[in-house]
Amino acid sequence: MSDVVLTSVEDAVMVITMNRPESLNAMTPEMLDTLADVAAKAAADPAIRCVVITGAGRAFCAGGDVKAMAAANEAAASGGGGLVSRVDVLRQQEEVSRLLHEMPKPTIAAVNGVAAGAGLSVALAADLRIASDQARFTTAFAKVGFSGDFGGTWLLQRLVGPMRARELYFLSDVIDAARALELGIVSRVVPHDQFWAETMALAKRLASGPTLAYARMKDNFVYGETNTFADTLTREAENMVASGQTEDHRNAARAFVEKREPVFHGR
Known part of the structure; x- marks a missing residue:
């Protein structure tokens, strides 16, 4: 498996870690393909009773890798793939969101730092979100002229309401963990030095449940x-x-x- 995504299992809890800390875990095609594959395997494995997704270093995930996207756009402009094929590829990569949302076991997004763009969407797809008090959140898409993917629009409006979700998407403001808790985007906020211990305690509690x-x-x-x-x-x-x-x-x-x-x- 690619080292841009790491996995470990402890007491029936699988931890999936996005592992590009030097770029705030920005998503490359390799990472996205691997995430979808790992999530599918976790969903099907009866020995895994809870799944945690998080990021290495100081970020959860800064969203798509803009440099990689720019290169892909250049290739497409030069005839390197039609619109339909690009939609199909992205839709397959988006399976990580569907699986986190629908797999028959509890899922937790452990938001240790910034969660932006598609990174925020993936976090929203989990059943529960626990945030470090150092976490920051933004939809980000408007800032780079994108409309949004990985289910964020569908998920966010169900959490905060349609009007507030539109505001968060249109303006792409950055909100802190306290505001995310107030809006209902996260279920709890934890001091950073206690963050991982509390995340795993919650995950193991769920893994030992029915x-x-x-x-x-x-x-x-x-x-x-x-x-x-x-x-x-x-x-x-x-x-x-x-x-x-x-x-x-x-x-x-x-x-x-x-x-x-x-x-x-x-x-």
């Missing part, structure tokens, strides 16, 4: 984003009955009656 129930909870949320309330009630009923058939539920019910902590095995 994996199968989490998967069905996520299915309810994702389904409900684009379906009616009545249809979502049906989906919830289906998932509730199915989760009630698991060994995890039966063991947890016994633990509740016996006044002890349940242990979940993902069965």
Whole structure:
């Protein structure tokens, strides 16, 4: 695997690290292809019960590598690929966002520093975002004449509302971690020197939880984003009955009656 993306596993938590610290983890095609591949493998691996995505060094991700994009634009202008093929390539790279949002296990974006452009979009795709108090956030796209990708417009307006999301996209202002918490972009802000310990404590807590129930909870949320309330009630009923058939539920019910902590095995 490319060293622009690093992975490690601890206590069923996979940590995916964007690893171009010298460029604030700006995304190259190689990084994007690798991220999509790694996320797909994490989603399919039952031994992975929680996924954390973060950045090496002092940034989460500064977005797309503008130098690489400029080179690609020059190549395209010289006949190096049609519009349709470029859309197809970008759409495949965007799979990392879909997988973080939809994979049947909890995902956390650990925002250790700046999250900009597509980097912010990828962070928004995770279920939870924990931020260092040194983190900064900006959509950034307007500053380089781009409209946005990796699902940011779809995700951000559901977090902060359509009007505020448009403002954040149109103006591309930089906001600090406290403002991101106030807007609901992140779920918690942690002092930088405690950031990684708290991130992993949260991830391990989720990894030790009811994996199968989490998967069905996520299915309810994702389904409900684009379906009616009545249809979502049906989906919830289906998932509730199915989760009630698991060994995890039966063991947890016994633990509740016996006044002890349940242990979940993902069965």
